Amino acid sequence: MSTPCICTTLRSASRRMASFYDEAIAPVGVNIAQFSLMRTIARAAPLTLTELGRLTDLDRSTIGRNVRVIEKMGLVELGRGEDQREAVVTLSDAGRQVLADGAPLWDAAQQTLDERLGVETMRNLRSMLDSL
Amino acid sequence: MSTPCICTTLRSASRRMASFYDEAIAPVGVNIAQFSLMRTIARAAPLTLTELGRLTDLDRSTIGRNVRVIEKMGLVELGRGEDQREAVVTLSDAGRQVLADGAPLWDAAQQTLDERLGVETMRNLRSMLDSL
DNA sequence: CCACAATGCGGGCATATACCCGCATCCATG
DNA sequence: CATGGATGCGGGTATATGCCCGCATTGTGG
Numbered sequence: 001m002s003t004p005c006i007c008t009t010l011r012s013a014s015r016r017m018a019s020f021y022d023e024a025i026a027p028v029g030v031n032i033a034q035f036s037l038m039r040t041i042a043r044a045a046p047l048t049l050t051e052l053g054r055l056t057d058l059d060r061s062t063i064g065r066n067v068r069v070i071e072k073m074g075l076v077e078l079g080r081g082e083d084q085r086e087a088v089v090t091l092s093d094a095g096r097q098v099l100a101d102g103a104p105l106w107d108a109a110q111q112t113l114d115e116r117l118g119v120e121t122m123r124n125l126r127s128m129l130d131s132l
Numbered sequence: 133m134s135t136p137c138i139c140t141t142l143r144s145a146s147r148r149m150a151s152f153y154d155e156a157i158a159p160v161g162v163n164i165a166q167f168s169l170m171r172t173i174a175r176a177a178p179l180t181l182t183e184l185g186r187l188t189d190l191d192r193s194t195i196g197r198n199v200r201v202i203e204k205m206g207l208v209e210l211g212r213g214e215d216q217r218e219a220v221v222t223l224s225d226a227g228r229q230v231l232a233d234g235a236p237l238w239d240a241a242q243q244t245l246d247e248r249l250g251v252e253t254m255r256n257l258r259s260m261l262d263s264l
Numbered sequence: 265c266c267a268c269a270a271t272g273c274g275g276g277c278a279t280a281t282a283c284c285c286g287c288a289t290c291c292a293t294g
Numbered sequence: 295c296a297t298g299g300a301t302g303c304g305g306g307t308a309t310a311t312g313c314c315c316g317c318a319t320t321g322t323g324g
Contacts, residue, residue: 004258005153005164005168005171005238005242006149006242006245006254006257006258007149007150007152007153007164007168007241008164008168009258009261009262010142010145010146010149010261011146011149011150011165011280012188012189012261013142013146013261013264014142014143014145014146015189015190015281015282016189016264017138017139017142017143017264018139018142018143019282020139021139031309031310032137032139032140032143033143033309033310034309036137036139036140039137048272048273049272049273050271050272050273056144057144057147057148058147058310058311058312059311059312059313060272060273061273061274061275061311061312061313062310062311062312064273064274064275065274065309065310065311066309066310066311069308069309069310081272083271083272083319083320084272084318084319084320085271085272085273085318085319085320086271086272086273086319087272087273106137109139110137110138113138117260117263117264121260122138124256124260125138125257125260125261126136126138126141128253128256128257128260129141129144129145129257130141130145131249132145132148132149132245132249143310147311147312151312163279163280165279165280165281166279180302180303181302181303182301182302182303190280190281190282191281191282191283192302192303193281193282193283193284193303193304193305194280194281194282196303196304196305197279197280197281197304198279198280201278201280215289215290215301215302216288216289216290216302217288217289217290217301217302217303218301218303219302219303219304
């Protein structure tokens, strides 16, 4: 056999990691994709779906659907911009609460990893992943 | 801001990498998840869906659905085992052909990464991901 | 000013993925 | 040998993701 496929390894690690974080922040009622999306929204709101897509490097249609899910949960609000085509996203109070409640859980998960792998390794990993 | 979320970074890298490999092996008509699944099947066939799930660390229902897709493409065959409950998977001739045709494309993608990041870095990355 | 290109979205379609439930089959124990 | 627990699957439901098409709005060149 040749070298194991880095892509498969990466995808597998991504699933495991997502599962780990999902479990960690489950108490606040969202998954890691939603939590992460909300964090991005919190940083940049108000912003359009297209901008959000650019920030997260996700397809705009993906963003649209994902935002609708957390909108139905009452965590974000969707409105129209000056440009009537734009859908503008903002966090709701409930959404801010979820972010606040989730932050320590998220930090704890992060710290667990830091302890398990070492801060240095984590830093390395992050920089490698970014350079992909 | 605290440290960027390793989970988000990982998920993002996973998407980019999958996209990169998808493009590389697109000529043979499957995506990287399917190709990787077929490689696992090739290594272990004949095997049951549950075994395949264990090998790939994927949920059995996910395996069932994914296998059905490549079965419809004529790349694998599904039969019953001695144990009438088991669904046994084997590669078809067309499937073997896809693996053969895809191998050099897959190798090329891998090599592109090795060149871009350095073999040493890639090795490091792989071992970190495995340890997650 | 107006037709046409550009932009922003929603919806359709497809795959990947997980969890849970129910059904069929198998197996071990009384 | 019969019955209950264990095992293997399929299907339902839900999210995440990408691509493409069509519609509405905006902006621009003639």
